[in-house]
Amino acid sequence: xxxxxxxxxxxxxxxxxxxxxxxxxxxxxxxxxxxxxxxxxxxxxxxxxxxxxxxxxxxxxxxxxxxxxxxxxxxxxxxxxxxxxxxxxxxxxxxxxxxxxxxxxxxxxxxxxxxxxxxxxxxxxxxxxxxxxxxxxxxxxxxxxxxxxxxxxxxxxxxxxxxxxxxxxxxxxxxxxxxxxxxxxxxxxxxxxxxxxxxxxxxxxxxxxxxxxxxxxxxxxxxxxxxxx
Amino acid sequence: xxxxxxxxxxxxxxxxxxxxxxxxxxxxxxxxxxxxxxxxxxxxxxxxxxxxxxxxxxxxxxxxxxxxxxxxxxxxxx
Numbered sequence: 001x002x003x004x005x006x007x008x009x010x011x012x013x014x015x016x017x018x019x020x021x022x023x024x025x026x027x028x029x030x031x032x033x034x035x036x037x038x039x040x041x042x043x044x045x046x047x048x049x050x051x052x053x054x055x056x057x058x059x060x061x062x063x064x065x066x067x068x069x070x071x072x073x074x075x076x077x078x079x080x081x082x083x084x085x086x087x088x089x090x091x092x093x094x095x096x097x098x099x100x101x102x103x104x105x106x107x108x109x110x111x112x113x114x115x116x117x118x119x120x121x122x123x124x125x126x127x128x129x130x131x132x133x134x135x136x137x138x139x140x141x142x143x144x145x146x147x148x149x150x151x152x153x154x155x156x157x158x159x160x161x162x163x164x165x166x167x168x169x170x171x172x173x174x175x176x177x178x179x180x181x182x183x184x185x186x187x188x189x190x191x192x193x194x195x196x197x198x199x200x201x202x203x204x205x206x207x208x209x210x211x212x213x214x215x216x217x218x219x220x221x222x223x224x225x226x227x228x229x
Numbered sequence: 230x231x232x233x234x235x236x237x238x239x240x241x242x243x244x245x246x247x248x249x250x251x252x253x254x255x256x257x258x259x260x261x262x263x264x265x266x267x268x269x270x271x272x273x274x275x276x277x278x279x280x281x282x283x284x285x286x287x288x289x290x291x292x293x294x295x296x297x298x299x300x301x302x303x304x305x306x307x
Binding site: 159160162163166168173215218219221222225226228 | 261265268270271275
């Protein structure tokens with residue numbers, strides 16, 4: 001594997017690893033490449049490997065029994081994912097990891113990592129730091145879900161997309177998106193997205209077509225997203 | 230060097246990029262333009278309209294703030 005301990009130290013969970021320890025990790029690991037839209041693992045698979053993303057981008061998706069998907073997070077190079085097996089033997093991945101572009105990741109056998117952590121408490125502390133930051137992030141996500149109205153969340157998602165990929169057209173700002181994308185981004189169902197878009201359409205704030213939305217009154221959406229209205 | 234020209238058609242993003250000093254005017258006028266997702270699309274004139282600010286007074290405040298900072302700092306943003 002063509003990765004140095006120095007590079008691996010960029011991973012939060014390995015930042016206090018010694019060269020020797022990280023060499024051992026690299027020695028036990030293999031490099032896996034996954035093409036755009038393919039999966040590193042699926043929700044429910046045995047968590048046999050922990051991964052460190054080396055190139056590309058990956059999103060973690062969780063689905064409920066009705067098949068509704070929630071985008072948990074997007075991962076960038078030198079982030080650890082799928083590490084559940086390192087702390088729980090016979091664990092299963094709680095989410096699927098899908099490549100958003102051609103991606104590569106270091107696959108570290110969970111058993112190896114579990115034994116390594118047991119003998120090297122400083123590495124366990126690093127992993128706990130990472131987990132603590134995930135818990136904090138989830139708590140603030142939960143707060144948002146529990147307190148913000150669904151309409152406000154959808155509105156924020158539309159504005160985020162518009163600022164990144166919107167195109168100025170004659171009477172507004174146009175963006176291409178599906179109701180499924182929007183539902184995934186705002187933690188709701190495509191049905192609710194349709195209902196909210198139809199309401200905005202009726203109020204003259206947007207023109208909602210198939211797979212595209214034209215924002216006619218940007219300021220009205222900003223007020224809605226910021227809770228000013 | 231003179232300050233970039235501000236006009237009704239300048240977008241908020243362009244205006245802020247060319248003349249960061251107008252930030253104080255946008256805040257004093259109680260707009261939510263700073264950090265707004267729509268700054269790339271919304272013009273100064275639209276902002277004045279949606280916040281109910283008289284256009285002429287708004288433009289003159291913005292221009293004064295922009296010119297002031299350019300003369301103070303010799304045209305360099307600091």
